[in-house]
Amino acid sequence: xxxxxxxxxxxxxxxxxxxxxxxxxxxxxxxxxxxxxxxxxxxxxxxxxxxxxxxxxxxxxxxxxxxxxxxxxxxxxxxxxxxxxxxxxxxxxxxxxxxxxxxxxxxxxxxxxxxxxxxxxxxxxxxxxxxxxxxxxxxxxxxxxxxxxxxxxxxxxxxxxxxxxxxxxxxxxxxxxxxxxxxxxxxxxxxxxxxxxxxxxxxxxxxxxxxxxxxxxxxxxxxxxxxxxxxxxxxxxxxxxxxxxxxxxxxxxxxxxxxxxxxxxxxxxxx
Numbered sequence: 182x183x184x185x186x187x188x189x190x191x192x193x194x195x196x197x198x199x200x201x202x203x204x205x206x207x208x209x210x211x212x213x214x215x216x217x218x219x220x221x222x223x224x225x226x227x228x229x230x231x232x233x234x235x236x237x238x239x240x241x242x243x244x245x246x247x248x249x250x251x252x253x254x255x256x257x258x259x260x261x262x263x264x265x266x267x268x269x270x271x272x273x274x275x276x277x278x279x280x281x282x283x284x285x286x287x288x289x290x291x292x293x294x295x296x297x298x299x300x301x302x303x304x305x306x307x308x309x310x311x312x313x314x315x316x317x318x319x320x321x322x323x324x325x326x327x328x329x330x331x332x333x334x335x336x337x338x339x340x341x342x343x344x345x346x347x348x349x350x351x352x353x354x355x356x357x358x359x360x361x362x363x364x365x366x367x368x369x370x371x372x373x374x375x376x377x378x379x380x381x382x383x384x385x386x387x388x389x390x391x392x393x394x395x396x397x398x399x400x401x402x403x404x405x406x407x408x409x410x411x412x413x414x415x416x417x418x419x420x421x422x423x424x425x426x427x428x429x430x431x432x433x434x435x436x437x438x439x440x441x442x443x444x445x446x447x448x449x450x451x452x
Contacts, residue, residue, distance in 0.1 A: 203311055203316070203317040203318055203319040203336075204308050204311045204312070204318075206319050206320040207304050207307050207308050207311070207318065207319070207320050208308060210239060210242055210243070210304055210320055211301055211304040211305055211308065213238065213239070213242040214235050214238045214239055214242070214300060214301045214304070215301060217234070217235075217238045231299065232285075232287070232297065232299050232300070235299045235300040235301050236285065236300050236330050238300075239300045239323065239330070239332075240323065240325075240330055243322050243323050246322075248320075248321070248322030248323065249322060249323055249324070249325075249326075250321070250322045250323065250324050250333060251324070252324050252325070254322075254324060254333070255268070255270050255279060255281060255324075255333070258270035258271055258272050258273075258279050259271040259273060261278070264403065266282060266283065266286070266288050266403065267280040267281060267282055267283070267403070268280070268281045268283075269281075271338060272335065272338075275335075276337065276338045277335045277336060277337055277338055278335065278336050278337070278338050278339075279321070279333065279334075279335050280333070280334050280335070280336070281324065281331050281332070281333050282303070282331050282332045282333075283331070284325065284329055284330070284331050285329060285330060287299060287300050287302065287303035287332065288302075288303050288306065288405065289405055290302055290407065291382045291384060291405060291406070291407040291408070291409055291410075291413075292407055292408055292409060292410045293410060294410070294413065298407070300330075300332070302407055303332065304320070305406075305407060306405065306406045306407055307320075307334065309381060309406040309407070310401070310404060310406060313360055313376075313381075313383075313406075314360075314400070314401050314404075316336055316337075317336055317337055318334050318335070318336040319334060319335055319336070320332070320333075320334055321333040321334055321335050339392050339394050339400050339402075340394060340395045341392045341393065341394060341395070342393050342394060342395045342397070345393050345397065346393075347388040347389070347391065347393060348388050348391040348393055348399050349388070350371070350388070352391075352399060353372070353386055353387075353388065353391055353399070356391075356399050356401075357374045357383065357386065360376075361376050361377075361378060361379075362374035362375060362376045362383055363375050363376075363377065363421055365417060365420060365421075366420070367416060367417070367420060371387070372384065372385055372386040372387040372390075373386070374386055375409075375417050375421070377417075377421065377423055380408055380409070380414065381406060381407070381408060382405075382406060382407055382408070382409050382413075383401075383404050383405070383406050384404070384405040384406070385403070385404060385405045386401065386404050390402050390403050390404055
């Protein structure tokens with residue numbers, strides 16, 4: 182969902198339709214992992230951090246679909262740069278960013294502080310980004326072989342404004358407040374927000390991860406999103422003076438029966 186630096190407009194139907202189409206590939210893959218025996222508990226949290234079993238399940242899913250790609254796949258694109266989590270390429274023809282995770286590294290978990298995310302958590306994070314921010318991140322496939330995987334995604338390229346200054350802390354707070362997130366003060370580093378209705382965290386939301394496009398809109402990039410573990414959830418409830426029901430339990434829904442509301446995955450955004 183684009184937000185202008187100042188006035189914050191509502192999501193357009195075109196943005197929502199674009200997001201729904203992109204999320205389909207991510208949802209299908211995440212649901213495949215979720216349904217594998219023992220991979221995910223009934224509450225939707227990873228059991229014993231099964232990174233290897235989830236990686237192998239995702240490899241099986243993509244292999245059956247012919248979406249295990251050659252490591253040469255990204256060489257057709259311009260190498261733009263790299264970050265802590267991804268190598269980034271530019272698909273000039275389609276004006277899309279191609280992102281490749283580090284080998285067997287799927288970002289950071291918010292459910293288990295200090296731990297690496299599982300493939301399921303990584304896919305769910307991207308679905309949250311599509312849902313809350315109106316992004317159009319799509320799963321392309323994976324590179325590697327059994328025992329070695331790099332997840333490849335694509336999303337529309339954003340032309341950052343080279344003159345306009347980065348988003349300020351106040352603009353970032355306004356952005357997240359408009360979509361239902363509360364700013365938490367639990368961490369001195371800041372950039373940490375919580376959505377009580379859906380029990381979702383958005384972390385690392387600093388100016389370096391908030392591009393301002395040439396048309397003046399804020400675009401969150403690489404925000405770490407997910408559901409907090411029980412201890413962190415309790416701390417957040419206490420911080421905001423919220424009861425259990427107000428914090429978005431496992432049965433919370435959006436009140437919308439559209440396919441997008443089942444983003445995580447059967448039964449609403451918090452399942």
